[in-house]
Amino acid sequence: MKNETLAIATEGLSKIYGSGNTEVIAMQDASVGVKHGEVVALLGPSGSGKSTFLTAVGLINAPTAGRVLINGEVVMDGPRAMTNLRKFRRSEIGYVFQKSNLIPFLNAVENVQIVMEINGYGVAEARRRALDLLEELGVRDRADNLPSMLSGGQQQRVAVARALANHPSIILADEPTAALDSQRGRQVMELFAQVAHDHGAGVIVVTHDQRALDIFDTLYEMEDGLIRRAEHSESATL
């Protein structure tokens, strides 16, 4: 079923902050579709509305208008939630941030394990799967280390493992390589491509990093709140 429907679809998504003279249109009529296993890059300058789009799709900030569909199900219709958003986020969406945002008092494996326990996994099963994910992402040997003892790249790998933990339909990543050097940055981007293809998740990555765009299946560009599809050949100018 997952392969027949879009992992994410947005229809005419808009977000307006303030009103009257203070009105700011952060996002306007954004319509995007991401298939399962597809890796999408969202490009654009600061203030272009990328994060607004990402938080709307991630069910964190309600749009002013438009619809968000996940796996074909309408979850946001304008500012109205059509489902329990927190429950939906828990089971369908994985997040990766610019900073890894790991819980500082949990070690690497616990950071992955906790999201599964929240989603109803048993402790033993959650731990086993968390260790498997860390193994898959090459940080199994740091499982018992606190985030403060991990390098930036290792932390991002743990964050990706956490994002994958609940078999989400979509993974949303906001500048995940900003804190990494180019080599590490590329590794993380390749990781997203790998997990999208291996796990069948739709992945949207907001990035400024021009060096790894070849990894993405599709590129979108945002400017002044408007989103449009871009070609790989355009990437150098984005």
Added chain:
Amino acid sequence: MNLAAKDIRHNIGRFALTTVGIGMLLMVVMGMGGIYRGIVADATMLIDEIGADIWVVQKDTRGPFAEISRLPANLLYRVESVRGVEDVREFVFHTVQRDYEGSALRIAILGLSWPRDTGAWVSLIEGRPLVQNHYEMIADESLGLSLGEKIQLGKESYEVVGITKSMISAAGDGIGFVTAADALAIQFNTSGEALRLERAARKVRGENSDIGANMPILLEQASRASAELPAFSRPQISAVMASISPGVDPAQVIAKLEGWSDVSVYTSQGQRDLLLKGTVEKVRLQIGLFRVLLTIIAAIIMALILYTLTLDKIHTIALLKLVGAPNSRILGLIIQESLFIGVLGFGIAYLVGQRLFPNFPRRVILTNEDLLQLGMIVIVISIASSFLGIWKAMRVSPNEALS
């Protein structure tokens, strides 16, 4: 996975210091309650231990524990003659303060009705009861006197023949048990010079009166020791304690004695109530208010600490919300940490208090009932004080995890 336990383990130093601080505060609250219990126990101990059924005191007074009561010593025999009275003892009680080995020594002197009462009812931890009418004392250990030690009181010295434990007056002074005669001698001890001056004044007053001029022999007699003069009363006692014969209704004896116009009569429970409603009541209110204030302060401090701890975790809480953690999980994190601090603080308060309170100058009695009550209060304030942190946590947007 228990997030509270993980957070506490990660920040063990901070939690330990916070818990010790709260524990010290709770120890003061616990101590306040214990001090109150100690005062009540000390105040009522004598009434409870002495074993009298009724107390006969000066008319319209509330008895020797509430105010001064003066009765003639021969009242003892009047009370004894009443049908249904099995035994009588005089009650002589007063406090003296003397310099002893460089520091002030306060002794609550209690006169035992020798030879009927040798102090056999007193719980001795060392030594023996009194075996002679004069110059022996049973002393509470809080007085710091040792067995065989002699202490000068008035014109005589008294040898410590027995040591008791926790025999304290309502004012917190250790009790020294002597015979009633010795207690009166200590209480009415007057210097030789004062006696000579009194005799001289007595003689001058006589010379200036008609009766002195007409009967010079009276002037000669007036200059003798007052104890030898029939017109001078003997030193007075504070009360008469009576035991009722088995099978006799105390109400009947009390009704009989209350018919006398010079005395008032109370049961032991009556004396106890008067004591608790009098001096001890004010202490109870004072300590009770302090206890309430300290409990409120502890709650406020706990609330502020938990609020600060929650603020430190705002990013984590936002992240938990972002990944879909239900509110119960976040509330659990805050409330469990709050309960951890409260309950462990209570444990620290109890353990430290157990070692510290015995060194206090007044008795501190921790009853199971009080500990249970305080434990419940701690749980309530732990939960209540986490509300501020919970309120903050509930207002956190998952968006904050992105910043």
